[in-house]
Amino acid sequence: MMKNYSWINKPDKFEENEETLEIKTQQNTDMWQKTHYGFSNNNAPMYLTSSSQKDFVYEVKTEFDSNYLFDQCGIMIYLDEHNWAKFSSEYENDEFQRLGGVVTKNGYSDWATQDIPATVKSIYYRITRESNDFVVEYSFDGVDFHQMRIFNLLFGNKMDEVKVGLYACSPQGKGFTATFKQPHFLSKK
Template sequence: MNNYSWINQPKIFKESSNKLMIQTQKGTDMWQRTHYGFQRINAPMYLRDVNKKRFVYKIKTKFNSNSLYDQCGVIVDLDQNNWAKFSSEFENDQFQRLGGVVTKSGYSDWSTQNISATINTIYYQITREQNDFIVAYSFDNIDYYQMRIFNLAYGNFLDTIGIGLYACSPQGNGFKANFEVLSMQPKS
């Protein structure tokens, strides 16, 4: 995976061409202040810098999460106080939460929808249009459904952003999160 670099590099990972496996560690998370009060920005993130103003980024996640809030997905990163993550989060044996966190000025929000606990593969697509981002998900890489539209810059000009993969285990002892970068294409 050319042009990617670590923030919070995990102890165990394996990389080959367009694929990555992260073994998560207990106590890792991405969250800022809202509702729970704590700040944690120690999840492993594998990011590439992108200064294109219009693109479509697609990844595939495959996971065997098993503890509360185990998660893996896609992340857009400006800095510690401004970022967005989209992932599945383990809840219990009946359902997990498919959701997104958008953090602005050091405060996170969290929007979710319940999906079956039997799902272990999810595709994500992020489309950047200047300062706006459109996030969609799919279970089959054919039919994509919009999750969220957001803006991280409050109308300020955004140049380079970090985009990539992340996984964490806020409470559990860890799991294997597998990723495949499917494409990074210009958008007309």
């Protein structure tokens, strides 16, 4: 079992050991707040650990075989249901998927994406915390990382402990298997 992790929205089906978590997603699970679509969902399974370090680097490898529109798995920073950020790949069709992130502040989400080939079935994610600021990167090989986004949570208000970890969901589809390998904190660069 991964040490010091706990569930928010525990899934019905999952398997874990010290280095790997596998989630079978359930239909109608998602993370989104209000913007554009008008609905609020905060029911995606999240497996999170807490950190009060002002500076940290957290990394994980994801593997997935998603099949339905918006199937997603990736990495999460979570303060509460109104303030969080997720970064993942989202299934679109057999030609491409969307690599992107949603940052939610004060109950409103935004979504920024870029298209990547549908043949990609594994992505590494890295989050670097610098006080209230976060830098998110991705890699297809675990060596060459590329910046996805820089963002701030809580607009400069004091932020002590944050939750960071893994999530997967299926807003519309029947579910898929998301695998997370070796989630860990790295020494600060």
